[in-house]
Amino acid sequence: MVDIATRVWNHKWKIDPIVRSLIDTDFYKLLMCQSIFRNKPDTRVTFSLINRSDAVPLAKLIDEGELREQLDHVRSLSLSRGEGTWLRGNTFYGKRQMFRPDFMEWFEGMRLPDYHLERVGDQYELTFEGKWHEVMLWEIPALSVLMELRSRAVLNQLEKFELQVLYARAMTKLWEKVERLRYVDGLRIADFGTRRRHSYLWQDWAVQAMLEGLGDKFVGTSNCLIAKKRDLEAIGTNAHELPMVYAALAEDDAALAQAPYQVLSDWQEEHEGNLRIILPDTYGSEGFLKNAPDWLAGWTGIRIDSGDPVEATECAIAWWKERGEDPTQKLVIFSDGLDVDKIEELQRQFAGRVQTSFGWGTLLTNDFRGLVPDDRLAPFSLVCKAIGADGKPTVKLSDNPNKAMGPQDQIDRYKNVFNVGAQKKMDVVV
Numbered sequence: 001m002v003d004i005a006t007r008v009w010n011h012k013w014k015i016d017p018i019v020r021s022l023i024d025t026d027f028y029k030l031l032m033c034q035s036i037f038r039n040k041p042d043t044r045v046t047f048s049l050i051n052r053s054d055a056v057p058l059a060k061l062i063d064e065g066e067l068r069e070q071l072d073h074v075r076s077l078s079l080s081r082g083e084g085t086w087l088r089g090n091t092f093y094g095k096r097q098m099f100r101p102d103f104m105e106w107f108e109g110m111r112l113p114d115y116h117l118e119r120v121g122d123q124y125e126l127t128f129e130g131k132w133h134e135v136m137l138w139e140i141p142a143l144s145v146l147m148e149l150r151s152r153a154v155l156n157q158l159e160k161f162e163l164q165v166l167y168a169r170a171m172t173k174l175w176e177k178v179e180r181l182r183y184v185d186g187l188r189i190a191d192f193g194t195r196r197r198h199s200y201l202w203q204d205w206a207v208q209a210m211l212e213g214l215g216d217k218f219v220g221t222s223n224c225l226i227a228k229k230r231d232l233e234a235i236g237t238n239a240h241e242l243p244m245v246y247a248a249l250a251e252d253d254a255a256l257a258q259a260p261y262q263v264l265s266d267w268q269e270e271h272e273g274n275l276r277i278i279l280p281d282t283y284g285s286e287g288f289l290k291n292a293p294d295w296l297a298g299w300t301g302i303r304i305d306s307g308d309p310v311e312a313t314e315c316a317i318a319w320w321k322e323r324g325e326d327p328t329q330k331l332v333i334f335s336d337g338l339d340v341d342k343i344e345e346l347q348r349q350f351a352g353r354v355q356t357s358f359g360w361g362t363l364l365t366n367d368f369r370g371l372v373p374d375d376r377l378a379p380f381s382l383v384c385k386a387i388g389a390d391g392k393p394t395v396k397l398s399d400n401p402n403k404a405m406g407p408q409d410q411i412d413r414y415k416n417v418f419n420v421g422a423q424k425k426m427d428v429v430v
């Protein structure tokens with residue numbers, strides 16, 4: 001097992017690339033990339049880094065030269081022969097050859113496009129522009145680089161034995177969570193923590209802890225590189241990015257109202273089984289389900305990613321019953337701001353009523369809260385989102401208005417088109 005503290009100490013003395021592989025990314029990004037490659041190959045988008053936590057001054061903490069070195073290194077990466085073979089030949093979700101030959105031929109020769117980096121006050125403005133299926137692959141590496149450079153900036157102030165004690169405490173903290181989860185009957189849980197992890201080494205350690213501590217209750221990881229390395233299931237379906245861009249491309253309000261369903265119609269042509277998971281909250285879950293075509297009720301399940309998870313699940317159960325479906329045969333994936341207390345509560349509340357699964361994110365792979373003075377390693381909310389498509393702004397409403405994104409006039413327009421009423425504001429939990 002890697003001595004993480006020693007490796008972190010050695011970061012002080014040599015350049016250590018944060019992202020070492022193009023498959024050090026989430027599985028859903030590759031699934032979506034293939035769908036976009038097939039259905040929207042000429043669409044151009046702009047992605048932008050968005051720091052929701054103003055109290056974390058990234059430009060003061062992270063040296064711009066070091067940031068550019070790490071980003072430039074990511075641009076130099078290409079798939080290795082072994083990575084290409086794994087993607088071409090492995091079985092994902094019970095399906096061999098998940099990735100089509102034409103997509104793989106493109107992906108194996110691809111390099112990430114250029115970036116624009118500028119310091120604005122105490123924050124960085126980092127944007128990526130180009131063809132959608134190329135630019136979208138920047139999201140996870142960009143977040144990984146910024147999150148880990150911030151961690152290194154804090155850790156560089158610690159001496160060697162301080163690092164040893166810090167990681168010993170963090171390991172104990174995580175292992176105590178794992179021990180609690182052992183006793184949750186019927187638990188199915190996966191690592192969803194790539195996006196805002198403390199570091200790659202720490203995510204890999206967390207996955208090993210889950211694997212040893214939970215056995216069959218641990219069903220896999222969203223991180224493709226770790227899945228390959230540890231011979232685990234790669235877990236993931238689709239994300240808000242798809243309906244956000246499809247909606248931005250809509251020519252009028254009628255087309256806008258249908259955009260979220262067109263996304264899933266395209267998805268259905270490629271995927272079946274547990275990849276047919278609805279993500280309903282991009283423009284409000286209640287309106288999405290109310291106006292959804294009947295064929296969507298036959299899909300495998302729903303992912304809950306914002307708002308009150310209890311209310312959202314009750315809404316889904318009622319919707320399935322109205323459409324003649326048996327909720328006990330449907331899968332609900334919880335993935336928003338999870339930690340052990342919430343996982344235990346949701347599993348207890350919905351066991352036997354639906355099939356449950358949990359995608360555990362930041363508080364699995366980056367819970368260093370309370371372990372250094374002034375809580376300087378506490379996780380924070382950093383995202384990289386599509387903000388424009390073919391010259392039009394993108395919008396996300398969510399079931400939590402504190403997660404809304406886009407120009408205010410377009411937010412108002414989308415609320416009207418999707419009949420979004422009053423929403424309850426909730427703290428954004430990383």
